[in-house]
Amino acid sequence: MKWSRALLPTLKDAPADAEIVSHKLMIRGGYIKKTASGIYSIMPIGLRVLQKIAAIIRDEMNKAGAEELLMPILSPAELWTETGRWSLYGKEMMRVNDRADRKFALGPTHEEVITDIVRSEVRSYRDLPKNLYQIQIKFRDEIRPRFGLIRAREFMMKDAYSFDRDEKGAEAVYAAMFKAYENIFTRCGLKFRAVEAESGNIGGSFSHEFMVLASTGEETIIHCEKCGCAANRERSGGKSGFTGNASEAEKPLEKVSTPKMKSIDEVAAFLKKKPSELVKTLICFVDGEPVAVLLKGDDDLNEHKLKRQMDATEVFMADAKSVEKLTSAPVGFAGPAGLKNIKIVADESLKLMKNFVTGANEADTHLQNVNHGRDFKVDAFFDLRFACEGDSCVSCGHTLNSQKGIEVGHTFKLGTKYTEKMKADFLDETGKRQTLIMGCYGIGVSRMMAAAVEQCNDAAGIIWPLEIAPYHAVITAINYQDEAIKVAADKLYGALSAAGIEVLLDDREMSAGFKFKDAELIGIPIRITVGARGLKEDSFEIAVRKTKETIMIKTGEAVAKIKELAAHAG
RNA sequence: CGGGGCGUAGCUCAGGUGGCUAGAGCACUUGCUUUGGGAGCAAGGGGUCGCACGUUCAAGUCGUGUCGCCCCGACCA
Incomplete structure (x- = not known):
């Protein structure tokens, strides 16, 4: 893509209403644009990132045996009434009426819809297990949307729902999803930690949250270096070192x-x-x-x-x-x-x-x-207190540490919470009616994009992990109006594209410094500078965004070198 | 929903005790110069001052209402 043809509006100043670094950088970098409070348009390069994350998720979900489908964004009130959530969900669920005054919800989650599909299509143990997922826009009318994509009202989510005939099967798929999640976050180049969590509104018997580690995260993770156990602060049960004074004599009130x-x-x-x-x-x-x-x-x-x-x-x-x-x-x-x-x-x-x-x-x-x-x-x-740093681990006694994180994934073992109420059952080998055992597994895809920025940035801007960067490389052509530079830059652009490198060519009539700043702001992992200085030596300069390392390379060796860098950066 | 704050150019923000033609920087357009770290000079374009009603000879400025947005809290992927 040539920059001059892209809709890629960068900003020197962040809008006054952006508070945290990911929000500021994504707006300044032309990744997102606010359409209303908590509602964002994803701009072209933002969409590229989102699609890369989604592609990794799809790949890992498919490998783990899940199957993709797409459910409607509107769901009828009757389904929600069956589980009681039409009244329980509260104002966070946005409700609309159609022309005939029938009631619908803008789907904040899809347990009811998927259960309705599965109960009508799955009748025998022979049809089990099933694990179905979708990547789709969700709407939750948050009390207070904030932090850009971190807590938006409209957001992209991957939600998967598993149905099994017994506990053993349910636990196996839960483990498979857990593993898939680890693969997903690792492949996206993010530092993360899986923690035990509260199951909250969705309910169910146990659950894990996947946190992207970032000092600016809203969640506190309490973990033990020694035995590796980790939990959300809400869930964590550390033992305090408090010894008290129980042996003291009682004094008069x-x-x-x-x-x-x-x-x-x-x-x-x-x-x-x-x-x-x-x-x-x-x-x-x-x-x-x-x-x-x-x-x-x-x-x-x-x-x-x-x-x-x-x-x-x-x-x-x-x-x-x-x-x-x-x-x-x-x-x-x-x-x-x-x-x-x-x-x-x-x-x-x-x-x-x-x-x-x-x-x-x-x-x-x-x-x-x-x-x-x-x-x-x-x-x-x-035990009623919040565990905190310095407490000792309940399983091994080692001192606990705390870290900040952003919740990007959540897995729940739901059991029969929904399937019972919605009469989702099947016949086993003996012809006996059994209730389906359910699990659900969410990833906030758009939140993940913001969390990645929150984790990977410096004073100059975003530093995308290569796997989810909108482009692998940017060619900064200094004075593209100069014929020799134009020819060299175009040639490199063509060669890189042919080699499968996703590359953005900065062909704008801007000063060099301006283009460098822009390239750093939007966070492309590899920058190749094409300018008169290098061409004199028949060379380009390659700069790695993350390490700030720069190397001069002969024009003929550039493509091979960049391919190598792109392979290693991951 | 409670408390606080803000709506003036695409972005950041001045102006605010009413006064005549509403400003700056950045961005944008044109021309010339410039081209390895957010270039220079010159000339330009762009505003129903969020909206409505009111007070007044006169409202960006004062009052009432309303809408939007942000922050803190309760709540949450």
């Missing part, structure tokens, strides 16, 4: 005035204590019931753990009004002692604590030397 001290840090500083000597009391609603949750002052509540431990479907923090009503004190002064009509659950660390500080359920007042058993009764102890 004491009321202290703490005017306007609401936060743990304020109270701790005021009482000259460490935050870990305080206990925070959080009022939550667990399936509508108020619950007081106690944690060591420097720990944070992991609501997912609370939800799981209490076998609840919905957990949220109480609003200020409810807190005041339940504790008869303003927010910031809640404590377990004296609480009535409310269940009290505590993190396990409290077992090790004596003579701690809590709120007094009274404005501007805290209690010192509080002890459970004596001053209040804990209904249950659970």
Whole structure:
């Protein structure tokens, strides 16, 4: 492609509304253009990247025995009603009515649709297993779209759905998908980590997330270098090194005035204590019931753990009004002692604590030397805190590290969650009706493009891994108006194209510096400079974007060298 | 949905206590010069100042409403 003919608008300044590096660089590099909030047009070179990622995904999915299909973007309300998700999904699912006023959803995911297809076509164990996938636009009306393609409302997704006759089969396909995912991210040239995860809205029994590692990622991964286990911060159950003071004698309860001290840090500083000597009391609603949750002052509540431990479907923090009503004190002064009509659950660390500080359920007042058993009764102890760096690994005891990542893939073992409700079953060898066992496997294709940029960039711009770069090479023709340069550049362009190298020829009437900056901004892995200086020596200059390494090469050897570089860069 | 902010040229942004013809840089067009790190000179084109209503002799500027966009939070691939 000749640059002068491409729609490839680069920008010196990033638009004011771009916040993170991938968003800025993709807009500046002409990869994407915002059409509405959270809705982007993919510009030509952006599409090239997306298609390369998609091609790798297709290849690995096909190799793993999956079969591609394409489902409609609109799905009828009736299917969603069958699983209950028409009402459960909430506003994130965009709903539309057709001319006859029939209700449809803009597909945020396709479990219902695929299950409907499979239940009507699969009747016998002989038809199993099945693993079907599509690469398609999804729409989720996000509460707050942000970060460009990282959290867009409309996005490209690969979603696969497997159907098996038994657990053994389901686990085998899950393992195959896991392996395929590892291959996909590796082939795309990305550093990533697979972690244990919460299954969230989709549901199911277990699940993994695939994180592209990037310091700017929103997700926190807790992992163990020694045994290799890794989990999303929400899921991770590290053991804290907290030893407590359980052997201390119980001291008499004491009321202290703490005017306007609401936060743990304020109270701790005021009482000259460490935050870990305080206990925070959080009022939550667990399936509508108020619950007081106690944690060591420097720990944070992991609501997912609370939800799981209490076998609840919905957990949220109480609003200020409810807190005041339940504790008869303003927010910031809640404590377990004296609480009535409310269940009290505590993190396990409290077992090790004596003579701690809590709120007094009274404005501007805290209690010192509080002890459970004596001053209040804990209904249950659970692991409720967020694991953090420095905790020790539950499986091997080694110290845990944390990393930031961007979630680009998610695999779920769904079991019969959908197939049961939708009566998707088959007859086994004995003629008995059995429910299909399902799994689902997603990759955010467009998010992956953004995550790659987030992982691979420098001050000058994007640094694409070769496998997903829009072009392998760019020929920067300095002064293309000069006949000798034009001839040399055109010849090289033709030779590279013939050799299967995807190459962009910068034939614009721009100054050299401008073209260099543009080439670096859009992130093409290999740049070949064709200019008078090199031609005098019958040479071109080759520059590798990633290493900034430059070499002079005789014009006749350029194609071979570039082919070699392209092969190695991967 | 709660809190905050912003809408002026393709992009970044001035102007804002009302005042006559709305500005700058970058980008764009033409010409000349230039050509190995975001070139120089000259001449140009481009705006219903988000939209509506109101106040006023007069609104980019003040008021009300509305729409859009962004940030923080709750929520999430």
